[in-house]
Amino acid sequence: MIVRIMGEGQWKLADSHFVELNKLDDDLLAEMESGDEDGFHRTLGALLDAVRRLGAPLPDEALEPSELILPAPDASLEEVRDMLSDDGLIPG
Amino acid sequence: MSGVMKRMGMIFRAKANKALDRAEDPRETLDYSYQKQLELLQKVRRGVADVATSRKRLELQLNQLQSQSSKLEDQGRKALALGREDLAREALSRRAALQQQVTDLETQHSTLQGEEEKLTLAAQRLQAKVDAFRTKKETIKATYTAAQAQTRIGEAFSGISEEMGDVGLAIQRAEDKTAQLQARAGALDELLASGALDDPTGIARDDIQTELDRLSGGTDVELELQRMKAELAGGPSAGQQAIEGGTGRPQSQQQPQDTPRFDKQ
Numbered sequence: 137m138i139v140r141i142m143g144e145g146q147w148k149l150a151d152s153h154f155v156e157l158n159k160l161d162d163d164l165l166a167e168m169e170s171g172d173e174d175g176f177h178r179t180l181g182a183l184l185d186a187v188r189r190l191g192a193p194l195p196d197e198a199l200e201p202s203e204l205i206l207p208a209p210d211a212s213l214e215e216v217r218d219m220l221s222d223d224g225l226i227p228g
Numbered sequence: 229m230s231g232v233m234k235r236m237g238m239i240f241r242a243k244a245n246k247a248l249d250r251a252e253d254p255r256e257t258l259d260y261s262y263q264k265q266l267e268l269l270q271k272v273r274r275g276v277a278d279v280a281t282s283r284k285r286l287e288l289q290l291n292q293l294q295s296q297s298s299k300l301e302d303q304g305r306k307a308l309a310l311g312r313e314d315l316a317r318e319a320l321s322r323r324a325a326l327q328q329q330v331t332d333l334e335t336q337h338s339t340l341q342g343e344e345e346k347l348t349l350a351a352q353r354l355q356a357k358v359d360a361f362r363t364k365k366e367t368i369k370a371t372y373t374a375a376q377a378q379t380r381i382g383e384a385f386s387g388i389s390e391e392m393g394d395v396g397l398a399i400q401r402a403e404d405k406t407a408q409l410q411a412r413a414g415a416l417d418e419l420l421a422s423g424a425l426d427d428p429t430g431i432a433r434d435d436i437q438t439e440l441d442r443l444s445g446g447t448d449v450e451l452e453l454q455r456m457k458a459e460l461a462g463g464p465s466a467g468q469q470a471i472e473g474g475t476g477r478p479q480s481q482q483q484p485q486d487t488p489r490f491d492k493q
Binding site for chain 2: 139157158161162164165168183201202203204205206207216219220
Protein backbone atom coordinates (compact mmCIF):
# COMPACT_ATOMS: atom_id res chain seq x y z
CA MET A 137 0.00 0.00 0.00
CA ILE A 138 1.23 3.49 -0.78
CA VAL A 139 1.15 6.13 1.94
CA ARG A 140 1.79 9.80 1.34
CA ILE A 141 3.09 12.16 3.95
CA MET A 142 1.92 15.55 2.83
CA GLY A 143 4.76 17.79 1.79
CA GLU A 144 7.28 14.94 1.97
CA GLY A 145 6.44 12.26 -0.55
CA GLN A 146 5.27 8.66 -0.78
CA TRP A 147 6.29 5.41 0.84
CA LYS A 148 5.43 1.87 -0.17
CA LEU A 149 4.56 -0.34 2.78
CA ALA A 150 3.85 -4.03 3.06
CA ASP A 151 0.35 -4.82 4.35
CA SER A 152 1.88 -6.63 7.31
CA HIS A 153 2.99 -3.31 8.79
CA PHE A 154 -0.53 -1.94 8.99
CA VAL A 155 -1.30 -3.53 12.34
CA GLU A 156 1.32 -1.30 13.95
CA LEU A 157 0.35 1.72 11.88
CA ASN A 158 -3.36 1.26 12.52
CA LYS A 159 -2.82 1.32 16.26
CA LEU A 160 -1.00 4.66 16.04
CA ASP A 161 -3.52 5.94 13.52
CA ASP A 162 -6.45 5.15 15.80
CA ASP A 163 -4.66 6.80 18.73
CA LEU A 164 -4.07 9.85 16.57
CA LEU A 165 -7.73 10.08 15.67
CA ALA A 166 -8.77 9.71 19.31
CA GLU A 167 -6.33 12.47 20.37
CA MET A 168 -7.54 14.70 17.61
CA GLU A 169 -11.17 14.20 18.61
CA SER A 170 -10.42 14.78 22.29
CA GLY A 171 -8.33 17.87 21.49
CA ASP A 172 -5.12 16.51 23.06
CA GLU A 173 -2.66 18.69 21.15
CA ASP A 174 0.49 17.30 22.81
CA GLY A 175 -0.60 13.70 22.39
CA PHE A 176 -1.59 14.44 18.79
CA HIS A 177 1.87 15.76 17.91
CA ARG A 178 3.60 12.92 19.73
CA THR A 179 1.54 10.25 18.00
CA LEU A 180 1.72 11.96 14.61
CA GLY A 181 5.51 12.05 14.93
CA ALA A 182 5.58 8.37 15.88
CA LEU A 183 3.27 7.47 13.00
CA LEU A 184 5.30 9.41 10.45
CA ASP A 185 8.52 7.88 11.80
CA ALA A 186 7.00 4.41 11.50
CA VAL A 187 5.99 5.05 7.88
CA ARG A 188 9.49 6.32 7.06
CA ARG A 189 11.11 3.44 8.92
CA LEU A 190 8.96 0.60 7.60
CA GLY A 191 8.32 1.88 4.09
CA ALA A 192 10.42 2.20 0.98
CA PRO A 193 10.37 5.76 -0.38
CA LEU A 194 8.99 6.20 -3.88
CA PRO A 195 10.95 8.40 -6.28
CA ASP A 196 9.56 11.92 -6.68
CA GLU A 197 8.81 11.37 -10.36
CA ALA A 198 6.69 8.27 -9.66
CA LEU A 199 3.00 8.77 -10.43
CA GLU A 200 1.42 6.35 -7.99
CA PRO A 201 -1.87 7.19 -6.34
CA SER A 202 -1.68 7.28 -2.55
CA GLU A 203 -4.17 5.05 -0.81
CA LEU A 204 -3.54 6.60 2.57
CA ILE A 205 -2.52 10.14 3.34
CA LEU A 206 -0.95 11.55 6.46
CA PRO A 207 -0.75 15.19 7.50
CA ALA A 208 2.55 17.04 7.26
CA PRO A 209 4.76 16.74 10.37
CA ASP A 210 4.15 20.35 11.32
CA ALA A 211 0.36 20.22 10.82
CA SER A 212 -1.57 21.47 13.81
CA LEU A 213 -4.45 19.59 15.39
CA GLU A 214 -6.80 22.32 14.28
CA GLU A 215 -5.64 22.11 10.66
CA VAL A 216 -6.10 18.37 10.57
CA ARG A 217 -9.49 18.69 12.21
CA ASP A 218 -10.50 21.19 9.55
CA MET A 219 -9.32 18.86 6.83
CA LEU A 220 -11.29 16.00 8.29
CA SER A 221 -14.48 17.98 8.86
CA ASP A 222 -17.45 16.99 6.76
CA ASP A 223 -16.82 19.55 4.06
CA GLY A 224 -13.04 19.36 4.11
CA LEU A 225 -11.30 22.61 3.31
CA ILE A 226 -13.46 23.22 0.28
CA PRO A 227 -17.17 22.49 0.61
CA GLY A 228 -18.87 20.30 -1.94
CA MET B 229 -9.01 1.20 9.12
CA SER B 230 -10.88 4.33 10.11
CA GLY B 231 -8.15 6.57 11.49
CA VAL B 232 -6.72 9.80 10.22
CA MET B 233 -4.82 8.14 7.35
CA LYS B 234 -7.90 6.58 5.81
CA ARG B 235 -10.11 9.59 6.30
CA MET B 236 -7.58 11.98 4.86
CA GLY B 237 -7.13 9.65 1.93
CA MET B 238 -10.86 9.59 1.33
CA ILE B 239 -11.16 13.34 1.60
CA PHE B 240 -8.25 13.79 -0.70
CA ARG B 241 -9.78 11.51 -3.23
CA ALA B 242 -13.18 13.12 -2.91
CA LYS B 243 -12.24 16.77 -3.03
CA ALA B 244 -9.97 18.96 -5.10
CA ASN B 245 -8.53 20.55 -2.05
CA LYS B 246 -6.35 23.56 -2.65
CA ALA B 247 -4.26 22.96 0.42
CA LEU B 248 -3.58 19.44 -0.75
CA ASP B 249 -2.82 20.66 -4.24
CA ARG B 250 0.28 22.27 -2.84
CA ALA B 251 1.60 18.87 -1.84
CA GLU B 252 0.06 16.78 -4.60
CA ASP B 253 0.64 16.75 -8.31
CA PRO B 254 -2.79 17.35 -9.94
CA ARG B 255 -1.82 14.85 -12.64
CA GLU B 256 -1.59 12.23 -9.94
CA THR B 257 -5.10 13.08 -8.78
CA LEU B 258 -6.42 12.81 -12.32
CA ASP B 259 -4.71 9.49 -12.89
CA TYR B 260 -6.01 8.26 -9.59
CA SER B 261 -9.57 9.29 -10.49
CA TYR B 262 -9.24 7.56 -13.81
CA GLN B 263 -7.95 4.43 -12.17
CA LYS B 264 -10.87 4.50 -9.73
CA GLN B 265 -13.34 4.92 -12.58
CA LEU B 266 -11.79 2.00 -14.39
CA GLU B 267 -12.14 -0.08 -11.23
CA LEU B 268 -15.80 0.96 -10.97
CA LEU B 269 -16.35 0.07 -14.60
CA GLN B 270 -14.71 -3.27 -13.98
CA LYS B 271 -17.08 -3.87 -11.05
CA VAL B 272 -20.11 -3.02 -13.15
CA ARG B 273 -18.93 -5.34 -15.90
CA ARG B 274 -18.32 -8.08 -13.37
CA GLY B 275 -21.87 -7.46 -12.09
CA VAL B 276 -23.24 -7.80 -15.63
CA ALA B 277 -21.31 -11.04 -16.05
CA ASP B 278 -22.59 -12.37 -12.70
CA VAL B 279 -26.20 -11.61 -13.60
CA ALA B 280 -25.76 -13.17 -17.03
CA THR B 281 -24.31 -16.30 -15.42
CA SER B 282 -27.26 -16.52 -13.02
CA ARG B 283 -29.67 -16.06 -15.93
CA LYS B 284 -28.03 -18.88 -17.85
CA ARG B 285 -28.20 -21.17 -14.84
CA LEU B 286 -31.91 -20.42 -14.51
CA GLU B 287 -32.37 -21.16 -18.21
CA LEU B 288 -30.66 -24.53 -17.74
CA GLN B 289 -32.89 -25.32 -14.75
CA LEU B 290 -35.95 -24.27 -16.71
CA ASN B 291 -34.97 -26.53 -19.60
CA GLN B 292 -34.49 -29.43 -17.21
CA LEU B 293 -37.86 -28.79 -15.50
CA GLN B 294 -39.60 -28.45 -18.84
CA SER B 295 -38.15 -31.70 -20.12
CA GLN B 296 -39.17 -33.39 -16.84
CA SER B 297 -42.63 -31.87 -17.23
CA SER B 298 -42.89 -33.19 -20.81
CA LYS B 299 -41.71 -36.58 -19.62
CA LEU B 300 -44.38 -36.67 -16.88
CA GLU B 301 -47.01 -35.62 -19.44
CA ASP B 302 -45.96 -38.48 -21.71
CA GLN B 303 -45.99 -40.86 -18.78
CA GLY B 304 -49.51 -39.71 -17.85
CA ARG B 305 -50.68 -40.18 -21.45
CA LYS B 306 -49.21 -43.69 -21.58
CA ALA B 307 -50.69 -44.59 -18.18
CA LEU B 308 -54.12 -43.52 -19.39
CA ALA B 309 -53.64 -45.53 -22.58
CA LEU B 310 -52.82 -48.54 -20.43
CA GLY B 311 -55.91 -47.88 -18.31
CA ARG B 312 -53.89 -46.86 -15.25
CA GLU B 313 -55.70 -43.71 -14.30
CA ASP B 314 -54.08 -43.68 -10.86
CA LEU B 315 -50.62 -43.59 -12.38
CA ALA B 316 -51.75 -40.93 -14.84
CA ARG B 317 -53.09 -38.80 -11.95
CA GLU B 318 -49.79 -39.15 -10.06
CA ALA B 319 -47.79 -38.11 -13.13
CA LEU B 320 -49.99 -35.10 -13.77
CA SER B 321 -49.91 -33.98 -10.13
CA ARG B 322 -46.06 -34.15 -10.18
CA ARG B 323 -46.09 -32.24 -13.44
CA ALA B 324 -48.31 -29.56 -11.85
CA ALA B 325 -45.74 -29.13 -9.03
CA LEU B 326 -42.96 -28.81 -11.62
CA GLN B 327 -45.02 -26.28 -13.56
CA GLN B 328 -45.25 -24.13 -10.44
CA GLN B 329 -41.45 -24.23 -10.14
CA VAL B 330 -41.13 -23.39 -13.84
CA THR B 331 -43.40 -20.38 -13.39
CA ASP B 332 -41.36 -19.16 -10.41
CA LEU B 333 -38.10 -19.61 -12.31
CA GLU B 334 -39.51 -17.83 -15.33
CA THR B 335 -40.40 -14.85 -13.13
CA GLN B 336 -36.87 -14.86 -11.72
CA HIS B 337 -35.45 -15.19 -15.21
CA SER B 338 -37.39 -12.24 -16.47
CA THR B 339 -36.31 -10.14 -13.46
CA LEU B 340 -32.67 -11.07 -14.00
CA GLN B 341 -32.93 -10.31 -17.69
CA GLY B 342 -34.26 -6.85 -16.85
CA GLU B 343 -31.40 -6.30 -14.38
CA GLU B 344 -28.90 -7.50 -16.90
CA GLU B 345 -30.18 -5.09 -19.52
CA LYS B 346 -30.07 -2.21 -17.07
CA LEU B 347 -26.56 -3.10 -15.98
CA THR B 348 -25.37 -3.48 -19.55
CA LEU B 349 -26.74 -0.05 -20.35
CA ALA B 350 -25.12 1.38 -17.21
CA ALA B 351 -21.80 -0.23 -18.13
CA GLN B 352 -22.02 1.25 -21.62
CA ARG B 353 -22.80 4.70 -20.24
CA LEU B 354 -20.02 4.42 -17.70
CA GLN B 355 -17.60 3.28 -20.38
CA ALA B 356 -18.46 6.38 -22.41
CA LYS B 357 -17.98 8.59 -19.36
CA VAL B 358 -14.66 6.99 -18.49
CA ASP B 359 -13.49 7.41 -22.08
CA ALA B 360 -14.51 11.06 -22.01
CA PHE B 361 -12.77 11.55 -18.67
CA ARG B 362 -9.63 9.92 -20.03
CA THR B 363 -9.52 12.38 -22.92
CA LYS B 364 -10.18 15.31 -20.60
CA LYS B 365 -7.59 14.06 -18.12
CA GLU B 366 -4.92 13.83 -20.81
CA THR B 367 -5.81 17.33 -22.00
CA ILE B 368 -5.58 18.72 -18.48
CA LYS B 369 -2.32 16.88 -17.87
CA ALA B 370 -0.86 18.22 -21.11
CA THR B 371 -1.99 21.73 -20.19
CA TYR B 372 -0.51 21.37 -16.73
CA THR B 373 2.78 20.07 -18.14
CA ALA B 374 2.82 22.93 -20.64
CA ALA B 375 2.15 25.43 -17.86
CA GLN B 376 4.96 23.88 -15.86
CA ALA B 377 7.28 24.12 -18.86
CA GLN B 378 6.26 27.75 -19.36
CA THR B 379 7.05 28.46 -15.75
CA ARG B 380 10.44 26.81 -16.17
CA ILE B 381 11.10 28.83 -19.32
CA GLY B 382 10.09 31.97 -17.47
CA GLU B 383 12.43 31.03 -14.66
CA ALA B 384 15.20 30.34 -17.15
CA PHE B 385 14.61 33.72 -18.75
CA SER B 386 14.68 35.54 -15.47
CA GLY B 387 17.87 33.61 -14.66
CA ILE B 388 19.38 34.72 -17.96
CA SER B 389 18.38 38.33 -17.36
CA GLU B 390 19.96 38.17 -13.92
CA GLU B 391 23.09 36.84 -15.53
CA MET B 392 22.96 39.58 -18.15
CA GLY B 393 22.54 42.06 -15.34
CA ASP B 394 25.72 40.71 -13.80
CA VAL B 395 27.55 41.05 -17.12
CA GLY B 396 26.22 44.57 -17.46
CA LEU B 397 27.53 45.41 -14.01
CA ALA B 398 30.94 43.95 -14.88
CA ILE B 399 31.07 46.04 -18.06
CA GLN B 400 29.98 49.09 -16.10
CA ARG B 401 32.72 48.44 -13.56
CA ALA B 402 35.29 48.00 -16.35
CA GLU B 403 34.14 51.24 -17.97
CA ASP B 404 34.29 53.06 -14.69
CA LYS B 405 37.77 51.79 -14.05
CA THR B 406 38.92 52.78 -17.56
CA ALA B 407 37.46 56.24 -17.16
CA GLN B 408 39.10 56.53 -13.77
CA LEU B 409 42.49 55.49 -15.20
CA GLN B 410 42.08 57.91 -18.13
CA ALA B 411 41.23 60.72 -15.77
CA ARG B 412 44.20 59.88 -13.62
CA ALA B 413 46.51 59.76 -16.66
CA GLY B 414 45.14 63.09 -17.86
CA ALA B 415 45.68 64.64 -14.48
CA LEU B 416 49.25 63.27 -14.33
CA ASP B 417 50.00 64.70 -17.79
CA GLU B 418 48.73 68.07 -16.70
CA LEU B 419 50.75 67.95 -13.48
CA LEU B 420 53.88 66.88 -15.34
CA ALA B 421 53.36 69.58 -17.96
CA SER B 422 52.93 72.21 -15.30
CA GLY B 423 56.05 71.02 -13.58
CA ALA B 424 54.29 70.20 -10.37
CA LEU B 425 55.43 66.60 -10.74
CA ASP B 426 58.70 65.12 -11.96
CA ASP B 427 58.15 62.62 -14.72
CA PRO B 428 59.28 59.33 -13.31
CA THR B 429 58.38 57.49 -16.50
CA GLY B 430 59.95 59.85 -19.07
CA ILE B 431 63.31 58.06 -19.16
CA ALA B 432 63.31 57.31 -22.91
CA ARG B 433 62.64 60.94 -23.83
CA ASP B 434 65.42 62.04 -21.53
CA ASP B 435 67.88 59.66 -23.16
CA ILE B 436 67.08 60.98 -26.60
CA GLN B 437 67.26 64.57 -25.46
CA THR B 438 70.55 63.88 -23.70
CA GLU B 439 72.00 62.33 -26.85
CA LEU B 440 70.77 65.23 -28.99
CA ASP B 441 72.15 67.67 -26.49
CA ARG B 442 75.40 65.77 -26.46
CA LEU B 443 75.62 65.69 -30.24
CA SER B 444 74.75 69.33 -30.74
CA GLY B 445 76.92 70.36 -27.86
CA GLY B 446 79.81 68.31 -29.26
CA THR B 447 79.53 69.99 -32.66
CA ASP B 448 79.68 73.40 -31.09
CA VAL B 449 82.79 72.41 -29.17
CA GLU B 450 84.49 71.11 -32.32
CA LEU B 451 83.60 74.27 -34.23
CA GLU B 452 84.87 76.40 -31.41
CA LEU B 453 88.10 74.43 -31.27
CA GLN B 454 88.66 74.85 -35.03
CA ARG B 455 87.99 78.58 -34.81
CA MET B 456 90.43 78.98 -31.95
CA LYS B 457 93.07 76.93 -33.77
CA ALA B 458 92.65 79.15 -36.81
CA GLU B 459 92.98 82.29 -34.73
CA LEU B 460 96.18 81.04 -33.16
CA ALA B 461 97.63 80.02 -36.50
CA GLY B 462 96.90 83.13 -38.56
CA GLY B 463 95.04 85.80 -36.66
CA PRO B 464 91.41 86.58 -36.65
CA SER B 465 91.14 86.89 -40.44
CA ALA B 466 92.72 83.53 -41.04
CA GLY B 467 90.30 82.04 -38.62
CA GLN B 468 87.42 83.79 -40.36
CA GLN B 469 88.65 82.59 -43.74
CA ALA B 470 88.82 79.06 -42.61
CA ILE B 471 85.34 79.22 -41.24
CA GLU B 472 83.76 81.10 -44.11
CA GLY B 473 85.22 79.08 -46.97
CA GLY B 474 88.86 80.21 -47.21
CA THR B 475 88.74 83.30 -49.50
CA GLY B 476 92.19 84.37 -48.38
CA ARG B 477 91.25 88.00 -47.77
CA PRO B 478 91.87 89.64 -44.41
CA GLN B 479 88.70 90.23 -42.33
CA SER B 480 89.50 93.98 -41.84
CA GLN B 481 89.60 94.61 -45.59
CA GLN B 482 86.65 92.53 -46.57
CA GLN B 483 84.19 93.53 -43.83
CA PRO B 484 82.75 96.66 -45.51
CA GLN B 485 82.18 94.80 -48.76
CA ASP B 486 80.88 91.72 -47.14
CA THR B 487 78.03 93.33 -45.32
CA PRO B 488 76.26 94.78 -48.43
CA ARG B 489 76.79 91.44 -50.15
CA PHE B 490 74.92 89.69 -47.38
CA ASP B 491 72.23 92.37 -47.56
CA LYS B 492 71.72 91.73 -51.27
CA GLN B 493 71.24 88.10 -50.65
